[in-house]
Amino acid sequence: MFIQTEDTPNPQSMKFVPGRAILGAGAMGIDFPTIESAAASPLAQMMFETDGVMGVYLGADFVTVTKAEAVEWLHIKPALLGSLADFLTAGIPVLHEGAEANTSAPATPLEDYEGDDREVVEQIIELIETRVRPAVAADGGDIVFKHFEPRTGVVFLAMQGACAGCPSSTMTLKSGIENMLKHYVPEVVSVEAVA
Known part of the structure; x- marks a missing residue:
């Protein structure tokens, strides 16, 4: 199995593209920022078994691994490639049946917004889904x-x-997403990152 690797803008993260589905088209990516959070995914657990792995992100057709700063890609990349190839070849499900990956605080449900606020949130979500997420997925993130x-x-x-x-x-x-949202949705004043 050939697995392509791609550098990302984050020097501590690398994107692994096996040329086949990981979560599948249209699936929301799942972030596993710690080994404890990876309990829902045998694949994420296997990637964490490599010393120096600090985070695993599963996308529709890729896996992004984040390493510790003190660890060199040269030392862990071959082990990660082998683990990923072995896992995919074995045909093991990426997620445990019925498991839910709850790795961050849930979004405020759309139903919690009323009237004009709901319309604003719908616009924000549509812009993020259509313009932002595809671009950052290309860089191994979300x-x-x-x-x-x-x-x-x-x-x-x-x-x-x-x-x-x-x-x-x-x-x-700030320069990209905030400016775009402010341009299309005048009610947006700023954008902040949360865990």
Whole structure:
């Protein structure tokens, strides 16, 4: 099995693309920022078995691994490639049956917003889904809507995978996403990252 690797803007994260589905098309990515959070996924657990792995993100057709700063990719990349190839070849399900990966605070449900606020949130979510998420997935990460505070105009987003802890994530958040949202949705004043 050939697995392509791609560098990400985050030097501590690498994207592994096996040329086949991980979670499947249209699936929301799942972030496992700790080994404890990986209990729902045999694949994530296996990746954490490699010394130096600090986080695993499962996307539709890729896996992003974040390593400790003191560890070199040269030393762990072959083990990660072998583990991923062995796992996919064995045909083991990526998630335990019935398991839910609850790795971050849930988003405020759309039903909790009323009237104009709901329309604003719908616009924000649509922009994130259609313009932001595909771009950051290409870099091995994800950005997920969490909450909009109508009184202050602040949008709260969770950064996952290669985006979490990336040196350029603040610039992406403020210069890219915030400016785009403010342009299309005048009610947005700023964007903040949350865990």
